[in-house]
Amino acid sequence: MSSKVIYQNYVHGKYLANGTGETFEVINPATGNVSYLVEVATESVQQAAIESAKTGFAIWSAMMPIERSRILLKAVALLREQNDDLAAGEVLDTGKPWQEASVVDIVTGADSIEFFAGLAPSIEGNQQPVGADFYYTRREPLGICAGIGAWNYPLQIACWKAAPALACGNVMIFKPSEETPRGAMRLAEIFTQAGVPDGVFNVVQGDGRVGAWLTTNEDIAKVSFTGEVGTGKKVMAAAAGSLKEVTMELGGKSPLIIFNDADVENAVSAAMLANFYTQGEVCTNGTRVFVQQDIYPRFIQRLKERTEQNIVCGDPMHPDTNFGALISRDHQQKVLDYIEIGKKEGATLLTGGTALTPDNAPNGFFVAPTVFIDCTDEMTISKEEIFGPVMSVFTFTDEDEVIERANSTHLGLAAGVFTQDITRAHRVIHQMQAGICWINAYGASPAEMPVGGYKMSGIGRENGSETLKAYTQIKAVYVGMQSLESPF
Ligand code: NAD
Numbered sequence: 001m002s003s004k005v006i007y008q009n010y011v012h013g014k015y016l017a018n019g020t021g022e023t024f025e026v027i028n029p030a031t032g033n034v035s036y037l038v039e040v041a042t043e044s045v046q047q048a049a050i051e052s053a054k055t056g057f058a059i060w061s062a063m064m065p066i067e068r069s070r071i072l073l074k075a076v077a078l079l080r081e082q083n084d085d086l087a088a089g090e091v092l093d094t095g096k097p098w099q100e101a102s103v104v105d106i107v108t109g110a111d112s113i114e115f116f117a118g119l120a121p122s123i124e125g126n127q128q129p130v131g132a133d134f135y136y137t138r139r140e141p142l143g144i145c146a147g148i149g150a151w152n153y154p155l156q157i158a159c160w161k162a163a164p165a166l167a168c169g170n171v172m173i174f175k176p177s178e179e180t181p182r183g184a185m186r187l188a189e190i191f192t193q194a195g196v197p198d199g200v201f202n203v204v205q206g207d208g209r210v211g212a213w214l215t216t217n218e219d220i221a222k223v224s225f226t227g228e229v230g231t232g233k234k235v236m237a238a239a240a241g242s243l244k245e246v247t248m249e250l251g252g253k254s255p256l257i258i259f260n261d262a263d264v265e266n267a268v269s270a271a272m273l274a275n276f277y278t279q280g281e282v283c284t285n286g287t288r289v290f291v292q293q294d295i296y297p298r299f300i301q302r303l304k305e306r307t308e309q310n311i312v313c314g315d316p317m318h319p320d321t322n323f324g325a326l327i328s329r330d331h332q333q334k335v336l337d338y339i340e341i342g343k344k345e346g347a348t349l350l351t352g353g354t355a356l357t358p359d360n361a362p363n364g365f366f367v368a369p370t371v372f373i374d375c376t377d378e379m380t381i382s383k384e385e386i387f388g389p390v391m392s393v394f395t396f397t398d399e400d401e402v403i404e405r406a407n408s409t410h411l412g413l414a415a416g417v418f419t420q421d422i423t424r425a426h427r428v429i430h431q432m433q434a435g436i437c438w439i440n441a442y443g444a445s446p447a448e449m450p451v452g453g454y455k456m457s458g459i460g461r462e463n464g465s466e467t468l469k470a471y472t473q474i475k476a477v478y479v480g481m482q483s484l485e486s487p488f
Contacts, residue, residue, distance in 0.1 A: 011048050014192075023038060030361045032329070061169040068117075069118065098319065100278060106155060108446075116468075117167055135477060138474070139474060141168050141472060143170060144172075145171070145222040174202070188201050223235060223246050229411070250456065252414055255416070259292050259295070264302060270418060270441070273442050274287070276323060277443060287391060289392065290394045292395070296395050308351055325364035335390060338381055345379045349372060350371040352368035352369050354368050414438070415434040416438040425440070447463050447464075448464060
């Protein structure tokens with residue numbers, strides 16, 4: 001018998017036993033040890049989650065939006081109060097540094113709920129006269145929405161999906177990644193504590209099979225998915241069976257373009273943030289760094305120096321650590337395999353390229369921050385999402401050339417430009433085929449700003465007032481004001 005904690009699924013405001021005792025293990029990526037076990041959402045749990053969500057929807061959707069807003073703001077306050085405890089949980093599950101989780105993950109999740117709670121009472125319809133008659137519109141919630149999350153920002157993703165859904169009067173059944181199942185449960189507890197009615201936010205646990213159930217269940221009106229492009233295609237195809245709405249937040253292979261006139265230290269900071277933050281496991285990563293020829297030697301020199309001197313890899317809970325462990329042994333191996341492919345295909349390692357075994361976390365799944373130079377556009381590492389700390393650097397000569405090369409990918413999540421020339425900055429960014437763009441910045445994603453992908457990086461947006469439309473449907477009501485004419 002294991003002495004580890006066993007979490008159950010969270011349904012109707014409390015933890016619910018799955019009846020079979022079937023569990024899966026969750027591994028701490030920094031130690032390789034099992035942290036805790038989680039019960040799989042069996043059929044009985046799935047059925048209970050749906051019934052509970054129906055009950056929750058009847059109550060939540062009938063509330064005044066301002067009441068919903070007040071309750072959600074209580075959850076925001078609780079998230080902030082419990083920041084350090086929640087952040088520590090995210091570190092143990094993901095392997096990311098405490099330095100990051102304590103100031104980003106919970107904070108940005110809470111920001112999103114606060115933002116949408118603020119907007120909830122402002123959701124309105126309109127009316128228009130049609131002769132003596134008129135019509136009006138109502139923005140109504142969709143019903144039961146499913147959220148399916150990835151493992152890189154577990155609690156933040158749960159917040160970003162729940163925030164607009166709940167603010168608009170929907171309920172959500174959320175399935176976190178099986179590698180990081182804890183954050184969503186903690187959020188569910190906080191919602192209950194804040195007064196969110198039972199059934200409004202249920203959490204079901206398991207792998208892709210539980211996810212697949214959510215995508216086919218006919219009582220679910222919408223699926224908001226975050227994950228890989230390949231999984232996204234399966235989710236969308238399955239959702240088509242019952243014509244569910246979908247939001248897809250998928251992968252990227254984003255360009256970061258650095259012109260000769262860029263501030264070199266800022267450009268190096270951006271390239272490092274865009275490849276080494278969360279040890280490279282960020283969907284918007286600028287993994288293709290295009291550097292104009294004149295600034296290239298200085299850029300490469302500073303990039304190498306700063307990567308080798310300033311990265312502190314090790315136990316993610318140590319306050320000095322700024323570079324953590326990858327999510328799993330399999331993922332570590334996948335990233336190392338890509339590095340081998342890069343070398344074989346002719347790229348030159350500027351730095352990194354190996355697994356790491358830091359003294360204070362010798363069994364963790366670490367890969368050194370890695371920079372390849374002499375990369376060409378055709379290499380595998382230039383085309384495929386690696387989702388680890390592997391940067392590919394390219395050189396370019398002129399603007400038109402770099403725009404074309406930056407856009408020559410089927411992905412289109414993000415893009416960045418560094419230049420002091422204000423007209424060029426906007427001219428180039430306007431031509432980027434990407435949904436999330438930065439000028440002289442990289443990675444910032446405030447709740448007010450809509451984010452999502454072009455091309456195969458996604459459909460729909462998260463955050464920003466834009467997202468309200470994705471969680472409401474319009475009802476048009478025509479009102480006759482006169483005697484009804486009829487040929488019959
Ligand atoms: P993944 O696609 O393997 O899994 C994502 C989720 O889908 C998990 O919860 C998984 O259990 C579930 N799932 C698997 N098969 C399913 C199926 N057939 N039906 C329904 N659900 C299923 O992705 P991952 O490895 O967890 O996350 C990494 C990926 O996520 C990267 O590609 C990254 O770029 C992407 N990502 C995108 C964003 C964004 O906002 N665009 C944010 C974070 C991560």
